[in-house]
Structures are given as C-alpha cells and as structure tokens.
Amino acid sequence: MSNTKIKAAIAGASGYTGSELARLLMQHPDVEISMITSETHEGKPFSALHPQFFGRLDMPLVSAGEVAGSDVDVIFLALPHGVSMEFAEKWAGHRAPLIDFSGDFRLGSPKTYAQWYKKEHTFAAGLETAVYGLPEIHAAAIRNARLVANPGCYPTASILALAPLVAKDLIITDTIIIDAKSGLTGAGISANATTHFSNVNDNFKAYGVTSHRHTIEIEEQCAHLCGNAVTVQFTPHLLPVDRGILATVYARPRSGIGQAEIEKLYRNYYSDQPFVRIRDENPSLKDVRGSNFCDIKPIVDTRTNRVIVLSAIDNLVKGAAGQAVQNMNIMFGRPQETGLMQIPLQP
C-alpha cells in the first residue's frame, strides 16, 4: 500500500552516488523519494543535473535545511567527507536513521580519522555509535543502527575478497597485497585534470600508492574479523571505464590449502548472501555493471604457495548506492534484495 512506503531524503544531488541512489530507489517497490537537497542547485529540477531522469524525476531540489523538519523515514547523505559529519550531527536527533556515503564514520577513532583524512573529526559521538554498513559482515548491528557508515568502494571489494580467509585465520595477514583497479566514476563528477577524457581514455596508471585512505578502512575491518591488528598493501589504479572495481588480492596461506577447499570455504561463508556470487570463471567488471553483485573467484597457486582472490563490483552500486539500499532494507525489515535484483547491464 502506498501509505506504507518508506519516505527517503537524499542529501546531495549533484554527484554520481546521489543520482545512482535515485535510480535504484525509483525501482524499489517500497520507497518514495520525498526530497533531494542541493545548496548549489536549489530550485532546479533534479533532471536538470542528471538528464537521464528527464520526465521521470523532475522534482525541484531543496535546501538541506528542509530535512530537519520533514517527516522522512530515512536520510541518505551523499555528501563529501568533512561536510557529511556536519549534517549528520545536525540530523542526529531526527527520528529517521542516517545512511552516510562519506568516509566520516567508517573508522575506529577520531585520532585515526585525523591521521588519514588530515582533518579533525567534529562529531566524535557519531563516530562512536556508527555501524560499518557492510551487510555481509555486520547485518545484525545494521538492523538497529541509527547511523550507518556506508563502506568505501575499494574496501567493499577488498574485504569481501578477504573475509573468509581472514575470519578463519588462514592467511598470514602481513602478506596481504591488494592491487585494485577502479573506473573513473570513483574519481567523482568534478572536472579536473584527473577526470579529463584524454587523460583517461586509452590510458592507465596507478595513483595514491602507499597512502590511499581506504587502506586503513580495510585494515580495521580485517582486524575486526580476525581479532588482531592487520597491515595491508593497497595500490589503486585508474581504469578507462566508467564503472567497476576489480581487486586482485594476494596472500600467503598459513598452511597448505587446496583449490577445492578454498572454493568450499567461500561458498559456505557466503551461502546466505544474495549478492555475493562465487564464480568459476574470472570475474569481470561488466558481469556486475549496474548491479549490486560482488563476483568473487578464489584461486590457490601451489607453485608459489599463495592464494589469489579476484573480486569485482560496480563501485556506484555495491560500492555505494546499492549497498546503501541494502542497508536500508535491513534497517526497515525488508529482505536484503528488495528492489536490487536487476540483471547487470552487459554489454
């Protein structure tokens, strides 16, 4: 019945995660989008910023100030880090839970945050109570969360690749190397030298080597899984594609493990998870494009005594907006997959 729909507010209309969230919520049977905010574009129709919505979602953008007094049921914050914690603090008293896309509430302490994000955290109480929104690992906590920190895109692909091995203490964690490759939307909608077509097209390079902020997020979640501090090597690269992350993860097993054994481990670990697909073939970006799936293939190399795990997601869906909807489903007592089971767009 339409009067039981979940009324959603999207704070932050201009970026890719905001528009992707709107796309997914439009096809969710139990949600209506109540308001979308933008300070820069207030008053314009949403479709003026994202013309693919023309004729389908032309509602005018409103100021973020409208959110506090509204009767929305859930608030998605698709805002830059730093900005997000300001609004999260403002809206902490609203009856609606918050699902935050930024990096502001993902880490364990204000100190760690300051160290990796190079700015002070201004809402420590929020950071303390926030739940890390990776449903495959934290579903129980997400269910009752008031503030969900939606994971980063690289961490989603990386942690799902590592979780079975780390949780069962099967690898030597300081041998973990994550060589990750991302589509350009991960760099955002802003126009700059990094996002200029001719710097990306037919090109490829590494960036943020040794220092990317998602490193600590992966390390903290791995530590949560195994109970010990974990250090990982994380190297991101920029692909000439719009969407998708492929993480190639390497580690040394503590003791011998066979191919059949590792496959069984992964299938069991994720047996109840609708979005993790353990593949026989190598995952590819297009096999998950536009979808909330995470395709994983674990491989044992007996010659080198290593495990290699390949993991693919759409950074805008499972790495952002889709995962946020998955979290919302859990928080509102829906089956996780509600509104999220579309087939990937391929080719």
Added chain:
Amino acid sequence: MSNTKIKAAIAGASGYTGSELARLLMQHPDVEISMITSETHEGKPFSALHPQFFGRLDMPLVSAGEVAGSDVDVIFLALPHGVSMEFAEKWAGHRAPLIDFSGDFRLGSPKTYAQWYKKEHTFAAGLETAVYGLPEIHAAAIRNARLVANPGCYPTASILALAPLVAKDLIITDTIIIDAKSGLTGAGISANATTHFSNVNDNFKAYGVTSHRHTIEIEEQCAHLCGNAVTVQFTPHLLPVDRGILATVYARPRSGIGQAEIEKLYRNYYSDQPFVRIRDENPSLKDVRGSNFCDIKPIVDTRTNRVIVLSAIDNLVKGAAGQAVQNMNIMFGRPQETGLMQIPLQP
C-alpha cells in the same frame, strides 16, 4: 498472481538481443521465461553464454523443437534473418503470437525483400499478415497481431525522428538525409574483423553507404505515413561504444516553420507516448542507455532553410528487446510501459 503470468519463449539465446530480452523479461512483473532455445548450446545453462545472469537465470537451453508443443503464451524470435522466417512458418499455427526480431517480416512484399536482402522470401503469407511493430505508429494493429515484425534499430530512431514532419506533410521527402551512428552491438556478437576491439576502439568510420537494408524499411514506413513513395539517403557509421544509436536527420521544409512551432508539433504528436521524450538539450546515447526511451530534439535552421532532428535510442532496448516487450504489453492488454520504466544507466 503467478498463475496469470505470461509464459514467454525466447528462440535464439546466443546473441545480444536474446540476452537483453531476458534481462528485460526478468524485471517484468507479469512475465515468466518458460524456455530459451539454442541449437548450438543445447543443454548448457543460459548463464554459461551470458555470465551476467549467473545465479539468476541458469535454466538449461533447449532445442527450438521444444517450442511447438509447449504451452507458452508468446514466442520471441531472436534469430538471424533467413532463419527466422523458417521458424515463424513452423510456429504459425501455435496459439501464441510471434514477435520477430529479424528483418524477415518488416517489408511490404517478397519482391522488395529479395531485392534488399538478396534472398528469396519463403513465407510470403507471414510477410503479408505481419504487423510492423512500431507502437508509436501501429499500436492498433499490433494489439491484434499474430506476427509482429519488430523494427530495425536504425529505422526506430529514424522513423520516430521523422514521423511528425512526414505525417503532416511538412517536408520535401526527397531531401531527407539520415546520418546515423551506431554502437558496436548493432554489428552483433560474432567475432570478426569488424568487431575486433582494436578496429573499433578510438576509431570511427562509415559503412554500408548507399546500400544498407534499413533504408528501404525507413522509406516504406515514411510512405505509409504520408501516402506517397519516399526516397531517403541513409548513411550508417560505427561508433566505439557498446550501445546506442544517434540519428541526425536533415530535410527541407515545404514552407517556413519556426522553432516554437516544430517543438509544439513534436510534443503534440507524441503526447500520449510514454517512451518518446522531446528534449530541450541535444540527446545523447548515455541519457537513454539501458532504457526504452527515444529522446528527440527537433531544430529549425532558418539560415539554411532546413529542419534537423536529433534522435537517440539504445539499439538493444528501444531498437530491439525493449520494443519487443512494449509490443507484447500491447498484445496482452497491459499498459505499454509495464516493466520498462527503468532509469537509463548513466554514466
């Protein structure tokens, strides 16, 4: 209720239009896919051919021979031309109507077919009764059709661009030039020099100049609209993109027409059509990608005394599988847009 679902058969599993049709039918609330046929891959799961369906549509492929005795409600033929007319003839007596993706039933006569397709038509009775499945023009006939000839991708974009002007007799038809550009999926899934990545990527060229088969399809439909024979110049080009067609259409108006007037003409002509969007901005491929929309912008150039119409579709959706579902909706008394209103995947 699930027992009222339309049971669909898809004949021809290996190509892009077959897999795209499966994607769309999977998200249609009133359809279940009963069988998918393939002679080459009989027995394999559908997802073995199209791994994006892994875990979602793993049903085994069956021989086309299974269709005749089945209780399916609708049969989609996603087969090559020439092959399609054979099967259409075989299944002509089945109670289920046929929706054919090939070029076999789109033209007015076996003679014209032989002339442009360089082969004899073997099922003239089918050709005679087939309805051209462009719902924006032939909805009434489609409703009761037993055999729908789903239009070509270029004709869909071109005819929708031209229809208001041609139907109202506002242009001199022998001045019509259609300069069209298509994504690579229009060339099919077969591996050959044309579809080799390094011949397409960062490249662009024309093909089929003066002789492409879609020319006659456009001419016949324009003739239907205005009541006179029409000759058009049609030039296709190959874009380094997966999906999408942009047609840039030129014509000389019979008499002066203004920008406001042409826009009003288009908005009125398509006012009841859920999938045609008259745009203020120039259409782009990504604004319709993965969707059944056709975005159109008509422009008057008073300096040169010409009208220019820009028209964009996704060749696999509005140009093939989506249009087929739209036709099915009409034939089964559903609202045209049922299961087809997803937001385009952008970026």
Added chain:
Amino acid sequence: MSNTKIKAAIAGASGYTGSELARLLMQHPDVEISMITSETHEGKPFSALHPQFFGRLDMPLVSAGEVAGSDVDVIFLALPHGVSMEFAEKWAGHRAPLIDFSGDFRLGSPKTYAQWYKKEHTFAAGLETAVYGLPEIHAAAIRNARLVANPGCYPTASILALAPLVAKDLIITDTIIIDAKSGLTGAGISANATTHFSNVNDNFKAYGVTSHRHTIEIEEQCAHLCGNAVTVQFTPHLLPVDRGILATVYARPRSGIGQAEIEKLYRNYYSDQPFVRIRDENPSLKDVRGSNFCDIKPIVDTRTNRVIVLSAIDNLVKGAAGQAVQNMNIMFGRPQETGLMQIPLQP
C-alpha cells in the same frame, strides 16, 4: 648542417596543439625549437606540462615577451582566438613570419569575424594580409605570406572533401550538408563538463548545431573556389575518441556523374598533393592517426542522385600542427612533406 636549421618559437605551450607541434618539430630534420612560451607556467620545463617529452624536451618555458627580441626564424601561435590577434599585432614587425593556429585570421572581414566570433577584431590589417593556410589550395600565396592563418580542423576535412566538386562547379552548393564527427581533443585541454571522461566515454552527441564558427570558414573557402556565395549546413558531433575528424559530406550534383568519373576527378585534382589519399575503402580515423594524411572517398548514389564524400584527418595533425609544419615547409622552400611522412599509429 645545424647552422642552417630553422629556429622556431612556439607561443602557447599548455594545449594539445602546442605539444603536438613540438612532437612534429622534434622529428623535423631542418628545425630546432628555440623557445616555447607560457605565461602561466613560465620557468617550468616543457615536459612538466606534457610528460611524454620527459628527457627529450625539458627546456624551460619563457614569457611571450622573449619572442620579440629573439632571432627566431618562424613563430607559431598556438593561442586561443582573441589572444592570438594581440600577439600577432605585437610581432608583426619581427622578421620571422607568423603561423597562427587560432580563428583570428581565417575569415574575410572584421565584420564577419565579429558576427561569428562575437567579438571585435582588433588587428584588421593583419586579417587583410593573412593567407589562408590550406596548402592544397593556397600554396602559391602561402609561399610568400608573412602571416598564415592555419585552417580550422573541421574546415580542413570539409574543404578537402568538397574542393574538386565545388571548384569544377559540379554540385548545387546550397544542398551541401556536412555531418562531421570529432575526437575530444578538438574540445581542448581544459577540464570542464564537456571534457569529463564519463560524459564522453561510451557516449555520443551533437553540439553547436546550426551555429558552429567553422561553418563560415567553410563557406568562405567554398565561395573562393567557385566564385559565388555558398551556404552550407554544418553539424559537429563529439566522438569518444582522442583524435580524428570524419566528415560525411552530402550534395546534389548539377547533372549526372558516375562513380568512375568522380574518382578520376578526385585523383586528378589531388595528383600532386602528398597528403591527400583517395581511398577505395571507407576512410577511418585510425588510418590517419598521428599523421598529416587526409583520406578521402567520393561516392555517387545514383538511386538518390547524390554525391557523398567521406573525409578523415587527425585533427591535431592535418587539422592543426601538421598543417602548420606543412605551411612552414612551403614558406621556407622545403618539400611540403619534409619531416611529415610518418606512418599513422594504428592500432
């Protein structure tokens, strides 16, 4: 001998045409690059802006003020229009001739310039004496020019496609339609929404319909060729490729012309031109990439009574820097092809 080398100054280091010119001059046997100017990046090595030159062209950028007192033999202006005419005026008294990449000196009168470029021309004397630098048509005048207006990229492809037909008065000029498609480098190195990767990749659209500035440039040069005013329809589109322009040109012949006849016409017209290649196959962008070639294929469509000419260039080479070097060769008495005969980079 090195003391006979032509000493070249490049004014404007930051854009694509500046770097492409440097690339071509580096492989020219008779040229040495004496100075490259940039106000924004003065003092930085050239390779800091264009890292492909690292270790090969690290000379520090100097202020444009250095040009006037220098002993350079030729000055290339790779500057934006508007800026270019200021510097051209300043350097008009230098003994070195000027080759200008901007649109400032291509048109017939200050009035026309003001009309299409929306700004007053401030160096009318320059405009009056400038020679339009399309060597296939104006070689004699270029030889003695003090100021060469290097043609626009679209006009180069379009005029070379049209010249034989227009010069021989074989087509009805008001039926000329140029449907042109360009790579992204034509939009420049600036980061903005137009050049953002995710707006271009896997996408395609028209822009500047009815109003692009290159229209008048093409019209004036066609008028020069046939002796009468010419109006053309010119529609540019943006391709998801780095380099290249393909122009698809349509026109109605004055009287019947055959395929053999038109091919002979083109081969004869360009028989002495080293860079125009009359092709049997349809030209493609990659067949000319990185080279100074213009590949052309003329086609007669007897069914529609039209001629169609396909024309492909690399917009940064024959459409800019390569043509400038070709002009320089002519001005300095070298064979046109000196330093310019590299094979296109394909794939």
Added chain:
Amino acid sequence: MSNTKIKAAIAGASGYTGSELARLLMQHPDVEISMITSETHEGKPFSALHPQFFGRLDMPLVSAGEVAGSDVDVIFLALPHGVSMEFAEKWAGHRAPLIDFSGDFRLGSPKTYAQWYKKEHTFAAGLETAVYGLPEIHAAAIRNARLVANPGCYPTASILALAPLVAKDLIITDTIIIDAKSGLTGAGISANATTHFSNVNDNFKAYGVTSHRHTIEIEEQCAHLCGNAVTVQFTPHLLPVDRGILATVYARPRSGIGQAEIEKLYRNYYSDQPFVRIRDENPSLKDVRGSNFCDIKPIVDTRTNRVIVLSAIDNLVKGAAGQAVQNMNIMFGRPQETGLMQIPLQP
C-alpha cells in the same frame, strides 16, 4: 648513402607486430624493407592488410620461400611460436642474423619450453645459441648474436622494473609479485571472443592467473641477474586500451632501503640506457605510447616494509617491434637509439 642501407626482411605480415615493425623501419634512416612475407596474403600489397600504409608501403607480399635465396641483411620473424622455430631452422644458414618475435627461443632449455608451451622444441641448437634480446641487460651478447630472441612484452616491463633490485640482491625474491595489465593488442589481431569489442570495452578482467608463459621467462632472467633460482607470482589482466603494459611489482627488501636510495639505485643502473626513464611521477601508458621508452618509478613503503615498482611500456614497441629495432641497431653497430627516438603519441 643509400647503398649502405640495411636490407630487412619481415617474415609475417598480418599481425600487429609485423605492421608495427614496418612502421618503425620506415622511419629508420639506415634501413630499407626488402621483402615482407605472407603465405595467406601472398601477392596482395602490404597496405591491403594494414591500410594506414596506403600510398607509403604498397609492396606485394611474397612467400616466405623467397627469403632463403635473398640478399637481405637481417631477417625479422614476426610469426607465431611453433611456426617461428621451423623458419628459424630453415634460415639458420643464411648470412643474415635472425631476430625472432616469438617465444620459441627465449627459454633456457627444450624441457622448460615443453613444460610451459605444451609442445616439443624442434630446433634445440637454435635455442642453445640464441641470445635473449633485452639490450639493457644483454647488449654485449646481442652484438654478436646470430639469433636474437626478442623478449615478451610482459617480461620486458617486468624485468626492467626488477633488474636493479635483483642484480644487487636487495629483495627477497620469493616475495616478488607482478600484477600486470596489458592493452588488447597483446591478445593479437585474430578475431575471437577475447578480442570482441563489447567484451573488452568498458570492461576489465584477469586471465592466465598462475599459468601465463611469460612467468618462466621473467623467472629465468631474474635468476640470470642474481645467480639463484627465482620464483615470481605473475598475474596478467586485460585493459580496454589498444597499446601498453603497466606492471605493478611488489617485493620485500632484504633490509631497510629509503626512497632516495632506491631512486639513486635506479638512476645509476640505467644511466647509460637511452630508453629507460626513471620518473618522479607515476608512469602512464600514454606517456610511452608509440615509443620505445620504458618509464619506471620505484617506491619504498616504509609502513609495510615493501618496495613497489611501476613500469610502463608500449607492448608493440619496447615490448616487440621497437626492441627488435634496438637489437638490430646494436647488431649492426649503430647507436641503439637510431630511428627510435620519436616522442610518444599523447593524447
């Protein structure tokens, strides 16, 4: 003087390495291409296969049988492995030295060859005397070689990235992981599912994990450098670009090493090598595209106690045809860089 030109035969005209070699030899001041062979296309002009050469290299292709009796000075074999060893044996008695592009002569023994290439080696004597053609390491042996095994593309990027560390025994070799990404031309010119545009465009995936043949080639060359057996982890991936390889190489240092120290090591090691550029910025594919450069950046991560080396080449130039020309230069007493110093094509 033209009568001192090196007369070159290219055996194998149809692939990318053959055409790239022709491109490079065309701009070499001291070489003339005497013959190009092809069994499949005998009699056709070379430019019919590679139209970018139209008007520049239209010589008819001849049978490989023509090579034996010819007076060519050098024979390049751009043939598939397996085929190459047959012809190398046939031409072993020709006075001209052979430069082979295949994998047939790169490994240490027929046994290792059989193990990784899954076929018997039929010309063991050739394998024994062949010199591994990586000039930065084996220049002295190349100088007098009768048969040069031109290195694989991945090994070129990988070995140059590792050589300074391995040669100086600074890393624990069994911690070496090479995560490599290649453009599509590495997969060859054959049309198949792997090279179909829509499987590659906007996509990315790993292949040949744990089993790629280039693994053993890297291991043997590293063993040569350090004097001990070396095992490496090598994982190739397929990029949606035409050209280029980026290798991201990880290893654990034997003892502490600083950033300044590692940079100095690399600069010293390659101080006399014209094609290796030690970069301050991260290398990118386009910064080397079309050129013979190998751009390298070594990085120390003190947090994780690892070294990371980024290495970029054009797989068709430094990874194939360019390196072959470099070898030829050495064998014929020319400076290594003769004819090879063109600026990369960027963008």
